[in-house]
Amino acid sequence: MMDRPVLAVLPSRRTVLALGRIVDPAGVLVHVSLHQGYADRFNAALSQGDARSWKARSDWSGCQLHNLFWENLGRPGIRVPELATRDLEEVAAEVVGSGWVCLSERPVDGEPVVHAVQGHNYPWIDGMRPLLVLDLWEHAFVGQLTDRAAYVRNLIGLVDWSVVEARRG
Numbered sequence: 639m640m641d642r643p644v645l646a647v648l649p650s651r652r653t654v655l656a657l658g659r660i661v662d663p664a665g666v667l668v669h670v671s672l673h674q675g676y677a678d679r680f681n682a683a684l685s686q687g688d689a690r691s692w693k694a695r696s697d698w699s700g701c702q703l704h705n706l707f708w709e710n711l712g713r714p715g716i717r718v719p720e721l722a723t724r725d726l727e728e729v730a731a732e733v734v735g736s737g738w739v740c741l742s743e744r745p746v747d748g749e750p751v752v753h754a755v756q757g758h759n760y761p762w763i764d765g766m767r768p769l770l771v772l773d774l775w776e777h778a779f780v781g782q783l784t785d786r787a788a789y790v791r792n793l794i795g796l797v798d799w800s801v802v803e804a805r806r807g
């Protein structure tokens with residue numbers, strides 16, 4: 639997967655505006671630039687034959703996670719309760735420092751499971767198929783830093799569940 643350049647698929651205007659209602663709007667723009675940075679750094683590493691380093695892997699995964707993140711936000715719809723094996727807010731609270739909370743299909747049986755990801759460790763490593771990813775890095779909730787739980791709760795309210803459902807195998 640890491641033998642070709644990555645493309646940062648930036649958020650739609652609708653998603654930027656939606657996020658700007660729950661965190662600092664200027665912070666959303668910084669967040670977008672960070673996403674582009676992950677892609678740029680990975681692509682530079684790839685061109686230098688260094689795509690397998692820990693840092694390059696982290697940048698690759700950071701880019702892919704953000705591609706999924708923007709896409710699964712911005713058009714709130716009907717929640718799909720059968721997909722949530724654990725409470726997203728509860729698992730988010732277990733993430734120490736920077737990371738993600740994900741809903742992914744488990745390779746062994748195709749069941750969707752809610753799990754935490756530390757840093758930018760990529761959920762694909764164990765064959766998981768991410769269906770929903772929520773960014774818990776501090777850069778994601780500038781303006782709401784004193785209350786991460788409120789950020790997570792509001793973020794879940796922005797999930798486009800039709801995108802989540804469409805990602806199922």
Ligand SMILES: [Fe+2]
Nearest residue numbers: 773775777778
């Ligand atoms: Fe992020």
